[in-house]
Amino acid sequence: MITLYGSARSSAGRCLWTLEETGAPYTLKDVDMRNKEHKSPEFLKINPNGKVPVIVDGDVTLFESMAINFYLADAYKKELLGSTTAERGLVHQWSFWASAELQDPIIQVFIQKVFMPDDKRDNNVIEENLNKLPALLTVLNDSLNGKIYLAGNQFTLADLNTATVVSICPMIGEDLSKYPNIKGWMSAMSDRPAFQRYMNLRK
Numbered sequence: 218m219i220t221l222y223g224s225a226r227s228s229a230g231r232c233l234w235t236l237e238e239t240g241a242p243y244t245l246k247d248v249d250m251r252n253k254e255h256k257s258p259e260f261l262k263i264n265p266n267g268k269v270p271v272i273v274d275g276d277v278t279l280f281e282s283m284a285i286n287f288y289l290a291d292a293y294k295k296e297l298l299g300s301t302t303a304e305r306g307l308v309h310q311w312s313f314w315a316s317a318e319l320q321d322p323i324i325q326v327f328i329q330k331v332f333m334p335d336d337k338r339d340n341n342v343i344e345e346n347l348n349k350l351p352a353l354l355t356v357l358n359d360s361l362n363g364k365i366y367l368a369g370n371q372f373t374l375a376d377l378n379t380a381t382v383v384s385i386c387p388m389i390g391e392d393l394s395k396y397p398n399i400k401g402w403m404s405a406m407s408d409r410p411a412f413q414r415y416m417n418l419r420k
């Protein structure tokens with residue numbers, strides 16, 4: 218049985234969505250971050266970084282949400298990895314792009330707008346990072362031209378790993394209606410039963 222440590226509202230969310238897509242049985246173990254459970258000696262044994270998510274699956278213990286997703290797909294639903302070498306290349310490309318390029322500016326704005334008290338909020342950080350988004354979102358929007366999925370003709374981790382980052386945009390006030398292909402693609406993502414089950418766990 219797989220155990221996923223973390224809450225649906227954290228980076229563990231993308232692993233939860235992947236688990237729901239695979240259909241593999243799992244247990245979700247909430248980590249009480251307010252009480253610093255993620256820094257406890259017990260937790261540090263499974264992730265010395267003191268962060269969620271972590272999965273334990275038999276002898277396998279893994280941290281880093283994207284790596285966990287690749288492991289889950291490889292172990293439980295290989296279609297999510299793409300069906301040809303070229304598709305697998307694209308799945309890696311979009312997953313690395315989402316985590317290395319798109320995620321940071323979005324998270325920087327999210328931290329300032331959602332977590333920072335009014336008197337500590339740095340509007341320069343917000344502006345600087347919001348300014349990075351049009352170029353990035355245009356790349357994604359243009360890449361989706363005439364396409365349903367980011368890699369090949371089926372849903373893969375390219376879509377899931379990228380969509381989990383894009384899904385933060387409305388929470389930081391980034392208007393996606395300027396990007397019709399992204400809007401349509403996100404709407405197809407949210408129609409997926411596994412996505413809906415994951416969203417129910419966020420409530």
Ligand SMILES: N[C@@H](CCC(=O)N[C@@H](CS)C(=O)NCC(=O)O)C(=O)O
Pocket residue numbers: 227228229255267268269270280281282283
């Ligand atoms: N790159 C990591 C990021 C994990 C991460 O930053 N998790 C946050 C919650 S969303 C966390 O545990 N933060 C606690 C801390 O930094 O002390 C991943 O994708 O798994």
